[in-house]
Amino acid sequence: MTEEKKTPILRIRSLTKQYDNSQRVILPRIDLDVYPEDFLCILGPSGCGKSTLIRCIAGFEDYEGTIESNGRIVKKPGTDRIMVFQDFNQLFPWKTVVNNITYALKASGMADKKARIAKAEKYLKKVNLFDYKDYYPHQLSGGMKQRVAIARGMALGSSIILMDEPFAALDAMTRNRMQSELLHIKEKESMTVVFITHNIQEAISLGNRIMVMSRNGEVKEHLYNTLEKPVTPATPGYGALWKHLNDLLTEERADDK
Amino acid sequence: MKKNIRLIAQILFVIAFLILWQILYSLQIWPPLLFPSPGMIAEAFVKAFTSKGLGPMILHSLRLLLIGLLLGVSVALLLSALSAINEVFAAIYNMIVSMFDLIPGIALIPVAILWLGIGDGAIIFMVFHSVVWPMSRSIINGFNSVPNIYLEVGQNIGLNRIRLILGVFIPAALPHIFSGLKVGWARAWRGLISAEMVFGGGTALGIGYYITDRRTNLDVAGIFATIIAIILIGLVVEYGIFMVIEKNTFSKWGMTR
Numbered sequence: 001m002t003e004e005k006k007t008p009i010l011r012i013r014s015l016t017k018q019y020d021n022s023q024r025v026i027l028p029r030i031d032l033d034v035y036p037e038d039f040l041c042i043l044g045p046s047g048c049g050k051s052t053l054i055r056c057i058a059g060f061e062d063y064e065g066t067i068e069s070n071g072r073i074v075k076k077p078g079t080d081r082i083m084v085f086q087d088f089n090q091l092f093p094w095k096t097v098v099n100n101i102t103y104a105l106k107a108s109g110m111a112d113k114k115a116r117i118a119k120a121e122k123y124l125k126k127v128n129l130f131d132y133k134d135y136y137p138h139q140l141s142g143g144m145k146q147r148v149a150i151a152r153g154m155a156l157g158s159s160i161i162l163m164d165e166p167f168a169a170l171d172a173m174t175r176n177r178m179q180s181e182l183l184h185i186k187e188k189e190s191m192t193v194v195f196i197t198h199n200i201q202e203a204i205s206l207g208n209r210i211m212v213m214s215r216n217g218e219v220k221e222h223l224y225n226t227l228e229k230p231v232t233p234a235t236p237g238y239g240a241l242w243k244h245l246n247d248l249l250t251e252e253r254a255d256d257k
Numbered sequence: 258m259k260k261n262i263r264l265i266a267q268i269l270f271v272i273a274f275l276i277l278w279q280i281l282y283s284l285q286i287w288p289p290l291l292f293p294s295p296g297m298i299a300e301a302f303v304k305a306f307t308s309k310g311l312g313p314m315i316l317h318s319l320r321l322l323l324i325g326l327l328l329g330v331s332v333a334l335l336l337s338a339l340s341a342i343n344e345v346f347a348a349i350y351n352m353i354v355s356m357f358d359l360i361p362g363i364a365l366i367p368v369a370i371l372w373l374g375i376g377d378g379a380i381i382f383m384v385f386h387s388v389v390w391p392m393s394r395s396i397i398n399g400f401n402s403v404p405n406i407y408l409e410v411g412q413n414i415g416l417n418r419i420r421l422i423l424g425v426f427i428p429a430a431l432p433h434i435f436s437g438l439k440v441g442w443a444r445a446w447r448g449l450i451s452a453e454m455v456f457g458g459g460t461a462l463g464i465g466y467y468i469t470d471r472r473t474n475l476d477v478a479g480i481f482a483t484i485i486a487i488i489l490i491g492l493v494v495e496y497g498i499f500m501v502i503e504k505n506t507f508s509k510w511g512m513t514r
Binding site for chain 2: 060083089090092093103
């Protein structure tokens with residue numbers, strides 16, 4: 001690995017998660033480093049614990065082991081780790097699009113109202129939703145809502161954006177468009193993303209790192225995705241990588257039986 | 258168009274009801290003294306305001322009603338909010354609500370008289386008792402049904418507990434709070450009128466007193482005229498205030514069907 005000279009923005013050691021009411025260990029001693037500007041895709045079958053992992057990083061779950069964000073132990077949710085959920089209902093329906101962002105900025109301690117509005121509008125422009133700033137969330141499509149949620153995370157200056165299958169509930173075409181928009185934003189902004197998905201194509205298109213989790217919550221393989229972006233099925237090496245990842249996931253399905 | 262049909266249907270219903278009433282009156286099944294015609298009631302209605310001073314009595318009653326309602330809603334909001342923050346308090350408060358909600362207001366009138374004397378204080382107490390418990394049930398119910406994702410987003414953007422209550426719980430539960438307010442408003446009237454009827458003839462003058470006074474004068478038309486005055490106030494509040502607020506808040510936010 002060539003990334004050793006940088007310090008990790010997120011450092012996870014021996015992360016173990018087990019719910020009180022269950023014998024099953026969901027995450028058995030995970031170690032993981034995420035470096036600035038990484039786009040880490042975590043790929044795994046349903047129920048493998050990938051959502052639990054990202055919820056632990058976000059601070060929504062108790063855990064054993066250590067998670068450090070910017071050198072500080074994660075104990076509760078914070079604006080350094082903003083989560084973008086799969087659920088479209090992550091915007092407050094009683095606030096307009098722009099106010100959903102300014103409210104988050106205010107909550108995070110930004111005192112100047114004008115500056116809040118300016119910042120919110122700046123990030124709405126980045127996700128091409130400036131014209132919709134005075135709409136209420138229920139007037140937006142699912143894809144638009146997800147873009148507002150991403151804009152909110154970026155406006156908060158979050159050092160890591162956590163995305164828990166944000167595009168999984170979208171139709172295939174919208175999903176593709178959202179992926180390329182996200183890549184586009186990622187190229188222009190220096191942002192670090194941890195992205196959960198169970199879609200191989202999505203992991204290859206977006207991630208510069210791909211981590212595959214097994215059904216029992218272990219890290220099965222961790223690789224660097226060196227395919228040049230934007231990745232299409234015609235990109236040399238795509239087929240081989242897709243097959244490799246698919247084999248890993250298929251093994252998981254076979255193991256289950 | 259649809260709205261017009263609804264209004265026309267409502268008006269036609271009222272007219273049909275009045276015609277039926279007039280027919281029943283014309284059949285002379287009951288003595289006119291006990292079963293007055295719509296015309297006699299209309300006459301009594303006008304007379305109540307022009308020569309019998311019902312107007313000021315209504316204002317007096319409305320003032321007490323609003324004070325009791327406001328107190329009831331405020332206390333219900335405050336204690337329900339505390340319940341949302343603290344589990345121990347929630348357990349105790351739920352028990353209190355279950356116990357006191359089923360006590361009929363009229364059963365507390367003797368206590369109210371002994372503690373607060375005959376007068377405005379006892380009436381406000383009765384209205385407060387009628388409002389605070391059903392209101393609390395609705396608010397607690399509303400708080401419990403706030404989607405988890407709003408709370409997680411709220412924590413993620415850095416809201417503390419108090420701001421989570423004001424900024425997330427209350428707006429998210431607004432449809433429930435509002436239906437509680439409607440129940441509270443209706444129950445407030447029951448508390449008010451029953452208290453005023455019991456105290457009637459004392460120092461307090463009000464709508465309930467007026468009804469008792471009409472009864473002792475065997476003025477059935479006058480009693481119906483007073484009831485119609487109450488109904489008209491109810492209609493104005495329902496259509497002029499409640500529905501306008503609804504339309505400009507959670508209906509606009511897409512939180513109702």
